[in-house]
Amino acid sequence: MATAHDMLAFIAASPSPFHCVAEGARRLAAAGYRAVDEGEPLPALEPGAGFYVERGGTLIAWRGGARSPSAAGFRILGAHTDSPNLRIKPRVESTSEGYVRWAVEPYGGLIVATWADRDLGLSGRVALRGADGLETRLVRVDRPIARIPNLAIHLNREVNEKGLTLNKQTHLPPVVALAGAAHPSAELFVSLLARELDVAPEQLLAWDLMLHDVTPPTLGGVHDEFIFSARLDNQASSYCALEALLALEDHVPEATSVIMLFDHEECGSLSERGASSALGPQLLRRVMGAHAAHDGGSLSQAMTRSLMVSADMAHAVHPAYAERHEPEHKPRINAGPVIKHNVNTRYATDAVVAARFKLACADVGAPVQEFVNRSDLTCGSTIGAISAANLACPTVDVGCAMLSMHSIREQAGAADVAWMQQAMTRVLRDG
Ligand SMILES: [Zn+2]
Known part of the structure; x- marks a missing residue:
């Protein structure tokens, strides 16, 4: 054990x-x-x-x-x-029906439907302009900042018979915020990263970032014989x-x-x-x-x-x-x-x-x-x-x-x- x-x-x-x-x-x-x-x-x-x-x-x-x-x-x-996971595209943000969403690209052969209704964080590495030239820094946001909400069954009556099918382009971008005056949406992603890394937004150059489930791994089963992770x-x-x-x-x-x-x-x-x-x-x-x-x-x-x-x-x-x-x-x-x-x-x-x-x-x-x-x-x-x-x-x-x-x-x-x-x-x- x-x-x-x-x-x-x-x-x-x-x-x-x-x-x-x-x-x-x-x-x-x-x-x-x-x-x-x-x-x-x-x-x-x-x-x-x-x-x-x-x-x-x-x-x-x-x-x-x-x-x-x-x-x-x-x-x-x-x-x-x-x-397999969802990776952040270079131009990240869009606004739709008052929600801010992030553009993502599936990496590897993920079971797409399992990403719905999970609490998602952000992690990976960022390349930035540092005091002595190019720097690469790891970043990890473990708060549930993103979510891919399911459509209510009342609006999707056949979901249990046909299975949950998600279009990789249109259905997967997670909701990360409500669009509002307090956070102009175009700056949300970059300002979050800048805050996490304690740098100015202009220093950020490129990233290899992805979403992850913030639920920690655990032993499971009646006798703790399993690992759920x-x-x-x-x-x-x-x-x-x-x-x-x-x-x-x-x-x-x-x-x-x-x-x-x-x-x-x-x-x-x-x-x-x-x-x-x-x-x-x-x-x-x-x-x-x-x-x-x-x-x-x-x-x-x-x-x-x-x-x-x-x-x-x-x-x-x-x-x-x-x-x-x-x-x-x-x-x-x-x-x-x-x-x-x-x-x-x-x-x-x-x-x-x-x-x-x-x-x-x-x-x-x-x-x-x-x-x-x-x-x-x-x-x-x-x-x-x-x-x-x-x-x-x-x-x-x-x-x-x-x-x-x-x-x-x-x-x-x-x-x-x-x-x-x-x-x-x-x-x-x-x-
Ligand atoms: Zn493998």
């Missing part, structure tokens, strides 16, 4: 990918990891020494193994920091990877340990900091060169000796829709990590890496489950196959079982988190 509680705190600190990275960096620094500027030469990597780089919503950390990466490989834990996909896996690395404590495995928490998975991973980017292979090549025991070996040598665990959430069987699952592959909540299979490589798992992960689970006493999609339903995707191809690294796709994936508020199991973290630590330790 301590792990589940700590994960709730991690997610509560992370309303946006940028905050998730900041919270991850804070935890790494507290454990003695040192921040590295990507633009400078990497510091020499002694066995047991840890470093990290932040690039927007992407966080990569590594810790030197006892042997050089070309001799012992890397053990890599991958996940993603981003979640936003962004479980995939901050739960990001948390497990991060804490798996920190759980090594003073132990120095033979292989160099790496965690890669990528931004932009929900929109396809193709960006300067996504899993498709050159960031991963470029940085691993530099980490290898910086290792104190580097013997001139190549990254491709290192990759033949490496293993990546790509963690993203898995679909638990739903009691009302059990037929959506392959009959013998129905992951359950609090029944252990799920290994994900797809022969058409939507998941990277093959027999060898699946077996290695099963051994890691067995070593820590974690039960293990397996998932494969029904053959007549399209399989989802994640960073596993992309990273496997990009790094040429054997990769197993895994995840904790959950319900309500991509809803504004999701549901997972309190026990699964600790099992996943322990199995991941076992993979890092396994020389």
Whole structure:
């Protein structure tokens, strides 16, 4: 339960990918990891020494193994920091029927209807003109400043029969205020930001901002066996990877340990900091060169000796829709990590890496489950196959079982988190 509680705190600190990275960096620094500027030469990597780089919503950390990466490989834990949500457009405000609304754009594959009638805050990062040039600052407004109101059933009589359909352009802009003389609407957004950041409105240049549900994560269910929270996909896996690395404590495995928490998975991973980017292979090549025991070996040598665990959430069987699952592959909540299979490589798992992960689970006493999609339903995707191809690294796709994936508020199991973290630590330790 301590792990589940700590994960709730991690997610509560992370309303946006940028905050998730900041919270991850804070935890790494507290454990003695040192921040590295990507633009400078990497510091020499002694066995047991840890470093990290932040690039927007992407966080990569590594810790030197006892042997050089070309001799012992890397053990890599991958996940993603981003979640489907609503993002603020550049020109924000409009007034309609006496209400001020903000222009938003759906990010990733959100279940749009779940965003109605929720209390929404604002978070992300802002680029501004500071005293010494361009500055980037995190911003977080946790008050319920925005809301997407449902239409009353009296004016929408078929909503229960037809389901709630919301037009992404016209129905989603949230109401944030009544238009009035006290706050000329054109200035509302910018003046709010300026106040939050304690800067003049003219200093604000651009933003990567988004809405979030201000309801905090919590344990739930009669026996507290569930977690009810936003962004479980995939901050739960990001948390497990991060804490798996920190759980090594003073132990120095033979292989160099790496965690890669990528931004932009929900929109396809193709960006300067996504899993498709050159960031991963470029940085691993530099980490290898910086290792104190580097013997001139190549990254491709290192990759033949490496293993990546790509963690993203898995679909638990739903009691009302059990037929959506392959009959013998129905992951359950609090029944252990799920290994994900797809022969058409939507998941990277093959027999060898699946077996290695099963051994890691067995070593820590974690039960293990397996998932494969029904053959007549399209399989989802994640960073596993992309990273496997990009790094040429054997990769197993895994995840904790959950319900309500991509809803504004999701549901997972309190026990699964600790099992996943322990199995991941076992993979890092396994020389
Ligand atoms: Zn995901």
